Amino acid sequence: MITEATRARFAREVAKYPPERKQSAVMACLSIVQQEEGYVSQESEAVIAEVLEMPEIAVHEVTTFYNMYNQQPVGRFKLAVCTNLPCQLRGGKEALHHLEERLKVHMGETTVDGMFTLQQCECLGACADAPVMLVNDRDMCSFMSNERLDQLVDALRTEGGQ
Amino acid sequence: MSASNLKDVLQPFKAGGQQTCFHGRHIEPQIYAGLDGSNWHLKDYEARGGYQALRKVLGSDGGTGMTQDEMIAMLKESGLRGRGGAGFPTGLKWSFMPRNFPGQKYVVCNSDEGEPGTCKDRDILMFNPHIVIEGMILGGYTMGASAGYNYIHGEIFEVYERFEEALEEARAAGYLGDDILGSGFSFQLHAHHGFGAYICGEETALLESLEGKKGQPRFKPPFPASFGLFGKPTTINNTETFAAVPWIVRNGGAAYLACGKPNNGGTKIFSVSGDVQRPGNYEVPMGTPFATLLELAGGMRPGRTLKAVIPGGSSAPVLPAAIVNECTMDYDSIAKAGSMLGSGAVIVMDDTRCMVESLARLSYFYAHESCGQCTPCREGTGWLSRVVNRILEGQGRPGDLDLLDNVAGNIMGRTICALGDAAAMPVRAMLKHFRHEFEAKIAQAQASQT
């Protein structure tokens, strides 16, 4: 369930908008629950709807419209690799394929140990750093040659194994 | 595992800006001048002359201050045009805001940078956030708005966190909040983040998103200046547009115009990506020859030659080497060549590239990002993507190029927002300049079937 600490984080977002416009904080609140719980459950949507005084269905519409909300649980580390054209010209697709082989999954899938979910994504706004990827929505990793991808996977495995 | 542990683990994989921003290869930079990655804080910005423009305008530097009309006149003189892609004159846009509106008005910064090829706003916000804050406060003053939001691309969360830190610094120093520097002018500014929807860069979709809804564009007119955020008068500008304003106030509109070329004032940041030796952001005066920009970006790889350039982000029509080599980098020159300067994202492709493959990736993108509101865009973008893809996969049919042209034509001008055109224009330009590559793929497919 949503803790007091989470509610305090919500309140900080709500305070940015006029008092009668709490709904504006919905995207931030959804990303907060995703950070804390790994995905947006129906239960979280209901709590956010109550806090922001908006219909549950309106919260759900937001969850489903934006690409980065996880509507299902994902692996411990969500890796999203950009393959849009500017990145494709600098090895974005190869980076995705390298991870597919290394993690033994296809894009869109989660490894059997639940450690990694691999996705393809659209422009991250970091095209000159290609190949680029996003880890758990919040951390950009740049210049991801195959060697650096291997280092990253190893480092995350060690971290996640603890 | 705590979040801070994860940060430590990921630290070695972070970009520090050396490659994209602190390479010393800008020409007369105004926005990126003097940055090194560590000097983004308020005190550093002040040491570079930061917040002097605000002091000047509010009269807290001992001078007489500037009126709203003087600000607008200065911006009009400067020739500053919107850096978000459409190049609309900023002074003119700011003059549209109703003067004597009784309620709240808003200023919104569009930092939803998601146009494939563009990564300039990220470096501005990460390494010089206060220049955007100062530009937005000046905008608020000029348009009589006491509140603003900066909508930041959800994918660059670290930039969002940095911007919030910079806002705290500005508030603590009295540059933001109530009664700024004792002038009686108040301005509240907050950061808002997206979460993965390209369409939210379109200004009215962005407003819907700021209101906590799906990011679906509204019909224009009414323009945001009359019906914007929460239905109130609102002006939306790109990050780089706001970042240009403090320099103009300090140095004057004429100096800004002189730095570029007529009708194209100032410097422009170009994000150069693709087949060059040094991809990165390069800030140069408007009107710089394309060849100079290419050279700054390290030129082509050894043994490769320039084939084509998409000069203004993925929505801009492609230009073959022979044409782009003759261009200067400004709105008018690129428009005359049959494309658009757009967001300044220069996507470079060399002689090894297959144009069918390039177009297939772009068409997939637009189909994926269509918000689905208008039938021509929703159905048309999917159709374009499927046909280009089947040509790429060796399943092309003889009538496919006419079909593509027809579908593109049926999207253009028939949609609520410009995403439809952005999907259609690249298709037509590819067919115009590289038709033979598409024909060859289809001929191959036919030959292998018989």
Ligand SMILES: NC(=O)C1=CN([C@@H]2O[C@H](COP(=O)(O)OP(=O)(O)OC[C@H]3O[C@@H](n4cnc5c(N)ncnc54)[C@H](O)[C@@H]3O)[C@@H](O)[C@H]2O)C=CC1
């Ligand atoms: N920076 C990026 O990541 C991206 C940029 N773009 C660019 O966006 C451009 C299209 O943007 P739009 O906003 O659809 O262009 P637009 O031409 O409709 O508007 C440009 C600006 O001028 C204002 N404006 C135009 N006519 C007006 C009038 N008569 N009265 C009051 N205000 C007026 C609009 O409100 C808007 O702020 C494309 O050229 C493309 O290059 C597209 C995708 C992504």
Ligand SMILES: Cc1cc2nc3c(=O)[nH]c(=O)nc-3n(C[C@H](O)[C@H](O)[C@H](O)COP(=O)(O)O)c2cc1C
């Ligand atoms: C599909 C689409 C996406 C857009 N994305 C952005 C964007 O990411 N950043 C931006 O500044 N403008 C974007 N624009 C343009 C905005 O609608 C608007 O013209 C711009 O923010 C106005 O600012 P300016 O006058 O400073 O250029 C986009 C337009 C369309 C049609």
Ligand code: SF4
């Ligand atoms: S043109 Fe496409 S993206 Fe724009 S409003 Fe229509 S369906 Fe949505």
Ligand code: FES
């Ligand atoms: S195209 Fe990959 S980050 Fe922009």
